[in-house]
Every structure is written in C-alpha cells, then in structure tokens.
Amino acid sequence: MKSVGYKYPGGHQAVSDLSLKLGPGILGLLGPNGAGKSTLMRILATLARPTAGQVTWNGVDIAEQPNALRVALGYLPQDFGVYSALSAREFLAFLAAVKGLSGVEAKTRVETCLAQVGLSDAADRRLGDFSGGMRQRVGIAQALLNDPTLLIVDEPTVGLDPEERMRFRHLLTDLAGQRLVILSTHIVSDVEASATQLAVMAEGRLRFHGTPEQLLGMAEGHVWEWTLAADQLAEVRANYTLCASLRRPDGVRVRVISAGRPHADAQAVTPGLEDAYTWLLGASAAAH
Numbered sequence: 001m002k003s004v005g006y007k008y009p010g011g012h013q014a015v016s017d018l019s020l021k022l023g024p025g026i027l028g029l030l031g032p033n034g035a036g037k038s039t040l041m042r043i044l045a046t047l048a049r050p051t052a053g054q055v056t057w058n059g060v061d062i063a064e065q066p067n068a069l070r071v072a073l074g075y076l077p078q079d080f081g082v083y084s085a086l087s088a089r090e091f092l093a094f095l096a097a098v099k100g101l102s103g104v105e106a107k108t109r110v111e112t113c114l115a116q117v118g119l120s121d122a123a124d125r126r127l128g129d130f131s132g133g134m135r136q137r138v139g140i141a142q143a144l145l146n147d148p149t150l151l152i153v154d155e156p157t158v159g160l161d162p163e164e165r166m167r168f169r170h171l172l173t174d175l176a177g178q179r180l181v182i183l184s185t186h187i188v189s190d191v192e193a194s195a196t197q198l199a200v201m202a203e204g205r206l207r208f209h210g211t212p213e214q215l216l217g218m219a220e221g222h223v224w225e226w227t228l229a230a231d232q233l234a235e236v237r238a239n240y241t242l243c244a245s246l247r248r249p250d251g252v253r254v255r256v257i258s259a260g261r262p263h264a265d266a267q268a269v270t271p272g273l274e275d276a277y278t279w280l281l282g283a284s285a286a287a288h
C-alpha cells in the first residue's frame with residue numbers, strides 16, 4: 001500500500017498518505033473510533049477505491065484488477081448481518097453458492113468451515129437463536145469459504161462478552177498459519193496476545209507500524225506509578241493521562257503517562273501494551 005488516501009464524497013479525508021507493506025501473520029490494526037480503520041479495511045477488501053495512492057497485491061494494482069485479490073480474500077465486515085430464519089449450515093450453503101462454489105466442493109467447504117470455527121454441532125440451529133459470539137463465528141466461517149490467503153476482520157469483538165471475546169481471539173490465532181489476517185479493533189486486549197505486527201491509526205494517518213515489542217520499547221520510561229492521597233487524584237487526572245487508579249488502604253495507587261517524572265515518589269514501571277498505545281496516541285496527537 002503506497003501513499004493511500006481516501007476522501008469521502010462529502011469531502012471528509014478519512015485516510016491520508018498511508019503506506020504499509022504486509023506479509024503473513026496477524027496484523028492488529030488499532031485506532032480510536034473514527035480513526036479510519038473501517039475505511040482502510042473497505043479499500044483492502046476492494047469495496048472502496050482509494051482516492052489517492054495505490055494498493056497492490058502480489059504486484060497487481062487492486063483498483064485496476066480487483067479480482068486478483070478477491071479470489072484470495074475473506075472479509076468479515078463490521079456490520080455483518082445474518083438471516084435469522086436460516087440455520088448456520090443453510091446460510092453458509094447459500095453464501096457458498098453466491099461465491100460461485102457448487103456441488104460437492106461447496107458442501108465440503110461448508111462442513112470444513114463449520115468445523116474450523118467450532119460450530120459443527122450447532123450447524124442446524126436457527127441463526128436467530130445464536131449468541132453474538134456464535135454469530136461472529138458464522139461470520140468468520142463465511143469469510144473462510146474460499147480458503148483465503150488474506151482474511152480481513154473489522155471490529156469483530158464488539159458486543160461480545162469476555163468469554164466469547166477470548167474464544168474469538170484464539171480462533172483467529174489458530175486460523176493465521178500462512179495467511180495474512182488483518183484484525184481491526186479499538187480494544188488493545190483483542191490483539192495483545194495474538195498480533196505479530198501492529199499498525200496504529202489516528203485521524204486517518206498511520207502513527208505506528210511494527211512489532212508489539214517495538215511499541216512497548218518506545219513507551220519505556222514514560223509510564224509511572226505512585227501512591228497518593230485520595231484528595232490529590234483530581235489534580236493528577238487534570239494534569240496527566242491516567243491509565244489506571246486503584247484504591248488501597250494507604251491511598252490511591254495511580255499509573256500515569258508522563259515524559260518526565262511526574263512526582264517525587266513516582267517510579268518508572270514497565271509499560272503494558274495498553275499503556276504503550278495510550279502513550280503513542282498522546283505523543284502523536286501532540287506532534288500533529
């Protein structure tokens with residue numbers, strides 16, 4: 001992807017000058033709401049044409065030849081809907097036909113994909129009776145029908161309970177293999193354990209691309225903890241980015257982001273990915 005930009009017809013610049021080179025593994029695409037993640041996902045899924053720059057897949061420009069990518073693409077959009085009256089098996093069979101699979105091949109792919117997402121036993125139940133997590137797994141199953149080498153999953157964990165979230169994360173890790181999986185989310189813990197690469201977007205721009213370890217390294221020395229009296233909390237909140245606060249018998253233990261030591265008692269602590277992401281968004285907002 002080279003210098004990719006996208007301007008909506010109304011004039012809103014949702015993606016600006018974004019360049020990225022990707023290979024197999026799980027890319028966690030992080031960014032706050034409105035950062036431009038869904039717009040970028042739609043460009044990569046060939047559903048939107050960039051208004052600037054170029055996206056190539058194995059050297060082919062996907063705006064010129066979208067089918068070169070489409071045959072290798074599985075996509076779970078943010079607003080994926082299912083037909084409540086159909087069973088999971090019927091729904092997947094329908095989508096397999098839409099995707100041009102037929103006969104024995106279609107049947108085999110449907111069963112394989114149901115098994116991959118752990119829904120073989122529930123395959124004949126109505127989708128209307130499925131939980132949110134099960135429905136998202138059907139979404140993944142349909143994206144896998146053509147055994148894609150690029151799997152794009154847009155905000156898949158929204159509305160899932162913690163257990164379903166965890167199950168869904170494990171599923172994506174299992175599916176990665178030789179594929180490129182792009183998982184967009186605004187929740188750091190969705191990608192914390194699984195992503196081999198991270199890309200962070202804010203206001204349409206790429207603020208970081210690298211490994212989670214690199215991002216953690218960048219935030220080193222910027223995360224602090226100390227214990228303060230409860231009545232000092234408001235002041236700290238007003239002056240610093242507060243990552244966490246924990247009430248304890250001796251006061252409130254706070255964890256803040258700060259370029260320098262924020263308080264005489266403050267100790268620099270090892271950043272977690274959530275801290276590093278918060279630090280990056282703050283640092284990149286200050287720089288722009």
Ligand SMILES: Nc1ncnc2c1ncn2[C@@H]1O[C@H](COP(=O)(O)OP(=O)(O)OP(=O)(O)O)[C@@H](O)[C@H]1O
Pocket residue numbers: 008009010012013014031032033034035036037038039040155186
């Ligand atoms: N159809 C549209 N017309 C005009 N502006 C749009 C349209 N769709 C999205 N936008 C704007 O483009 C920007 C990026 O939106 P996008 O949905 O890509 O962000 P996002 O990072 O996926 O956020 P979210 O997680 O909230 O979907 C936002 O400011 C949004 O308001």
